[in-house]
Amino acid sequence: MNVRPSPRPPVAGTPRAQRVAIALRDSLWLVPLLCMVAGIGLCVVATAIDRVTGNSLVPQWLTGPPSAAQTVLSTIASSLVTLITLVMTVVTVAVQLAMGQFSPRIVGALLRDRSSQLTHGLFAATLVFALLAISQVDDSADGGQGSVPGVTVPLAYLLMLASVVALVLYVHHAGQTLRVAGLIDLVGDHLHAELDRLYPADPAAAADPDPQVITAPEPGVVVRFDGPGLVAAAVAADCSLRLVPAMGDFVCAGAPLVIVDAGDGVRLNRRHVADLVTLGNERSYPDDPAYAFRQLVDIAERGVSEPFSDPTTTVQAIDRLHDALRQLATRHIPAGEHRDGRGTVRLRVPALDWTGYVRLAFDELRLAGARSPQVARRLRAALEDLRAVAPAPRRPELDRQLELLTQGVQRSFESDRDVARDDRRPAGPRLWRRPRAGGGHRPGQRSPGPPRSGCRPPHRGVSARPLSRCERWVPGTIGAWGTPARSGRCGSCSCAAVTGCAVPRLRPCSAIGRGSRSPRSG
Numbered sequence: 343m344n345v346r347p348s349p350r351p352p353v354a355g356t357p358r359a360q361r362v363a364i365a366l367r368d369s370l371w372l373v374p375l376l377c378m379v380a381g382i383g384l385c386v387v388a389t390a391i392d393r394v395t396g397n398s399l400v401p402q403w404l405t406g407p408p409s410a411a412q413t414v415l416s417t418i419a420s421s422l423v424t425l426i427t428l429v430m431t432v433v434t435v436a437v438q439l440a441m442g443q444f445s446p447r448i449v450g451a452l453l454r455d456r457s458s459q460l461t462h463g464l465f466a467a468t469l470v471f472a473l474l475a476i477s478q479v480d481d482s483a484d485g486g487q488g489s490v491p492g493v494t495v496p497l498a499y500l501l502m503l504a505s506v507v508a509l510v511l512y513v514h515h516a517g518q519t520l521r522v523a524g525l526i527d528l529v530g531d532h533l534h535a536e537l538d539r540l541y542p543a544d545p546a547a548a549a550d551p552d553p554q555v556i557t558a559p560e561p562g563v564v565v566r567f568d569g570p571g572l573v574a575a576a577v578a579a580d581c582s583l584r585l586v587p588a589m590g591d592f593v594c595a596g597a598p599l600v601i602v603d604a605g606d607g608v609r610l611n612r613r614h615v616a617d618l619v620t621l622g623n624e625r626s627y628p629d630d631p632a633y634a635f636r637q638l639v640d641i642a643e644r645g646v647s648e649p650f651s652d653p654t655t656t657v658q659a660i661d662r663l664h665d666a667l668r669q670l671a672t673r674h675i676p677a678g679e680h681r682d683g684r685g686t687v688r689l690r691v692p693a694l695d696w697t698g699y700v701r702l703a704f705d706e707l708r709l710a711g712a713r714s715p716q717v718a719r720r721l722r723a724a725l726e727d728l729r730a731v732a733p734a735p736r737r738p739e740l741d742r743q744l745e746l747l748t749q750g751v752q753r754s755f756e757s758d759r760d761v762a763r764d765d766r767r768p769a770g771p772r773l774w775r776r777p778r779a780g781g782g783h784r785p786g787q788r789s790p791g792p793p794r795s796g797c798r799p800p801h802r803g804v805s806a807r808p809l810s811r812c813e814r815w816v817p818g819t820i821g822a823w824g825t826p827a828r829s830g831r832c833g834s835c836s837c838a839a840v841t842g843c844a845v846p847r848l849r850p851c852s853a854i855g856r857g858s859r860s861p862r863s864g
Contacts, residue, residue, distance in 0.1 A: 370453045377463025381470040381501075387493065390479055392491040400492030400741065408481035411495050415476045418502045422469035429462065436520055444525055451528050455519065460511040467589035468501040523624035530561075537601065556600040556612050558593040562621025566629055569680050569689060571618045572600075576688040581605025583615070588692035590625040590633055623739035631666075632694055636700050638663050644710045652718040658706070660717070663703045670699060671732040685737075700728075704743050712750035721747055823837045 368370050391399065440448055452458075475498045481488035518524045523579035551557070564587050576583045582604035587593050600615055625633040638659045678693030694702070703720065712716030724746065729740040731853055 354570070368552075370459065371457070372493065373459035374463040374466045375802040377467040378470050379459070381467030382474065384497065384694055385471045385474040388494040388497050389474075391493045392478070395492065396661050397489045397492050400496055400595070401490075402490055405490045405492060405495045408479050408490050409478050411478060411490045412481065415472050415479070415495070415498055418498060419469060422472065422502075422505065423467055425505070426465050426469065429465065429509075429512075433458070433516075436516065440520060440525065442491065444522070444643055446830055448525055448529070450521070451525070452687075455528070457515050458512065461508050461544040464501075464508050465505055468498075468505045471501055472498050474723045512667065527623050541586075554602040554607060555598045556602075556615050558580065558619075558621065559595070560621060561593065561595045562617060563590060563592050564588070565622035565626050568618040569691070572615065573680050573682055573688045575610065575615050575618070577682050579605065579607055580689075581608040581610060582686075582688055584690045585619065585692065588694075589630045590636075600700055604799075632699070632702060633664065635666065639703065640666070641708055642707050643710050643718075646688060646707075646714050646717055653711075653714045656711060656714070656717050659718045660707065660720050660724060664727065666726075667699060667703060667728055668731060670696070671736065675699075684723040696732075696736045700739045700743065708743065708747050712747070713754040718747065718751050 345552035437449055437452055440452060475491065475494045478487070478491045478494050480714070519528060564585075566588075567585060572583055572585075581602050584601045584603045586598045586601055593599060599619055601611070625636075627633060642656040642663070644650055645652040645654075645659070675695055676693060677685050677695070678691040680689035680691070707717070708721060710824070711721060725744050725747065726741050727736055729744070732740060762768050
């Protein structure tokens with residue numbers, strides 16, 4: 343967890359003094375400026391010590407000859423100038439991205455980050471110290487041997503080393519802070535500190551703790567729990583425990599974390615039990631496969647949402663969800679019960695079962711992707727394949743998802759001409775076709791394959807003419823056959839058809855029925 347900032351004391355004084363104090367407290371430049379002043383003062387003190395000791399406090403073999411010391415200090419100064427410029431540029435770009443991605447009001451929290459300000463101040467202090475230390479190196483005294491300050495130069499080396507370490511830590515800190523969870527925690531921690539300052543808690547007004555409930559000591563997400571440790575604690579106290587939040591759930595400070603299901607739990611070490619459940623800033627992969635499902639669903643749902651509209655990305659995410667559920671379909675999923683050596687249930691943990699994983703993977707995508715033919719086709723293919731490999735007790739949830747997907751597609755398309763049916767399944771509309779065995783089609787239904795004798799499919803409205811094929815007849819709309827025409831113009835839909843059109847306004851061609859059947863018998 344992030345270290346919660348301490349409550350800031352109220353600013354006292356006249357209104358003008360209060361405005362100045364608030365501006366200084368929330369400024370980005372104050373801490374680096376103070377660090378620069380501290381660097382100048384440190385250099386002055388180190389130089390004074392060297393003059394008192396005659397530059398002999400540190401042996402010259404450690405500092406190097408005067409020419410080498412000057413070269414190193416010059417390199418430190420030039421590299422720090424480049425580093426500070428680069429860091430400030432990256433900070434500016436990161437702040438702009440955070441403003442566009444999250445909220446313009448998040449900039450204040452980023453600029454007030456003390457860790458970033460101290461890092462910038464260390465870089466500035468090192469730069470100033472190196473510039474001042476160069477002038478203290480004398481390469482002409484003592485017969486050309488020169489002298490090197492024994493304290494100033496090693497301090498410059500140490501400051502440079504500290505700057506390198508601070509740069510690595512700063513990159514890690516910036517990466518953690520600019521995440522969604524990092525920004526939310528940053529603002530939430532400041533809010534919590536202000537609430538503690540303005541509305542301090544009254545210990546006398548707190549309710550008596552329930553001996554059967556162990557509360558969370560701080561807010562956070564459950565990222566891990568020690569199952570064997572909790573079982574051992576329950577065995578020692580002769581009770582049974584139940585973890586209230588599931589893996590990956592957020593728990594507020596003071597909210598129930600563990601409940602004693604059976605037994606009194608008097609001998610239970612409450613602090614030790616609470617420490618066995620690890621709370622973090624955000625969910626993580628270990629022991630939480632549902633988090634990977636959640637991330638794939640987020641990527642897929644973002645692909646079909648406006649203004650992105652990238653169904654191919656959604657299909658790729660569905661591919662991975664399909665693969666994960668296919669591997670899980672025939673495997674045993676634990677029920678979340680932990681037993682001791684005698685077989686007694688000592689710990690119950692909320693856990694997803696097969697139904698939970700299927701709903702996590704498909705519920706939101708089914709609602710968001712029903713209007714995308716590409717996504718709906720891929721969802722149906724995944725569900726049908728899972729239904730084929732899943733055991734019988736796990737098929738009802740897949741059937742439910744197929745039925746809801748069919749209903750969603752029906753609601754999304756106004757005309758049934760945009761939805762094709764599979765004659766072998768009563769599941770409703772489909773966005774793709776499969777040809778019937780033996781060819782042909784049933785009376786009153788669209789042909790599932792290419793038309794015979796180069797004629798149009800059975801439609802009403804205009805007299806029939808022999809037809810090559812029409813560009814408007816494409817997979818995923820009415821049928822699954824059709825190729826682009828090469829020349830000509832169709833008078834019905836203005837498409838580039840050679841000899842006719844397959845738009846569903848035309849009368850069926852008599853060649854389909856071989857002249858002996860009625861148009862409807864096709």
